Amino acid sequence: MKCFLAFLVYSATLLSTINAEDIPVFGADYYVEAVLSLPYAEIKEPIIGYFDGTHNRSRIDYYGDLVQTIQRPDLNEGGVSFKFAYMVDQKGDAQRVCFQVNGSQQVPVSSQPLLPDLTPFKKIGSDVCSDIFGLIKENTVCERWEYSVTYGDKSNKYVFWLSRDSHSNPVPVQYLMKGYDSLLGSHYDKYEVYYKNYKSGAIDPQVFELPANYTCRSFPGPGVEHIGHHNPIREFISGADSHVDSEFAKFTDKHDKRYDNSTHERGRKDVFRQNLRFISSKNRENIGYRLSVNHLADLTDFERRSLRGKRYSGVEYNGGLEFDKTKYSLNAVPQQWDWRLSGAVTPVKDQAVCGSCWSFGTTGTIEGVYFVKSGHLVKLSEQQLIDCSWNEGDNGCDGGEDFRAYEYIQKVDGLHTQ
Structure with a gap:
């Protein structure tokens, strides 16, 4: 009997080990390029990520180096987050400035990966790789890993596709999130991240250092919005969206928004989320002007078009x-x-x-x-x-x-x- 129990314990341990080994694990340190696709907001944003898990630090660049964020949990007690962006000075010239947010024990700064943790995912099968960059050989097969989670009436489905290198190490290809709201009877969210040029290995420490001759100033405004401004990719990779709740509350209060019921408000908040993403991404792109939330931010593009009133009669x-x-x-x-x-x-x-x-x-x-x-x-x-x-x-x-x-x-x- 003791031998049988010992065999069961050994078998369970072995099975657990096999399952753990089956879960794709990316390098502790890596460099990767990506494109964040937000189809509901009609945005495709280029991103570069440097992740140093060994020393607990990271850097994310948006639109080349137009906006650069550095997460340094290894500095000070609660860590420090830096953001470099271009702003117009009093003369009307664009100047690169640095903002700094200090973490605390209650709200610490954490390093930001550009690849999700696949621990809760399960391998479903394989698909032909989707390649928007033209870097993968035609008809290359990718492993398909999925994870689903339900919050009340909302169901989120996450899908991750990866290939393997010559040593069978995982190589990221595509990450997809689709959210369905059974109460509204429609998809309320969708975003995708396409990866390329993934390289696992040590990152040059200088990547995470501040450029010379920069004095960083504190970021204006209350703290919760810093998630969206200082570390925007966190919403998509780590699921942090408390800044959307805060911004929507400010929006409804400022513009005295009143909705028919909670279902109506929920739908408008989903629309607001996409418009907020569009505003934030365009501001990171530094296109010569800045966008901000106004009283139309809970309207769909179709609803806004109906207000423009331009008729083309041919x-x-x-x-x-x-x-x-x-x-x-x-x-x-x-x-x-x-x-x-x-x-x-x-x-x-x-x-x-x-x-x-x-x-x-x-x-x-x-x-x-x-x-x-x-x-x-x-x-x-x-x-x-x-x-x-x-x-x-x-x-x-x-x-x-x-x-x-x-x-x-x-x-x-x-x-x-x-």
């Missing part, structure tokens, strides 16, 4: 005169010009829920031209165009076209002021 000639370039010298064109600084632009207006952008664009153009001609800035009436240019083919709050608005203005000899 008219080939709209009655406009061709711009005569011969009257102007390109040599006299300045490097930049901002009509706001000259006083030629009226304050920002809000069309609210009326799809009347065509009328605002028309009045704004005439306001600016009138200022250039007369030196006086006046506010003209968009409402007049919305109410009165139907005979020219505009449809009020359901859309219109600027050339039709100009036709109306010519017929009635001008516009009223507000």
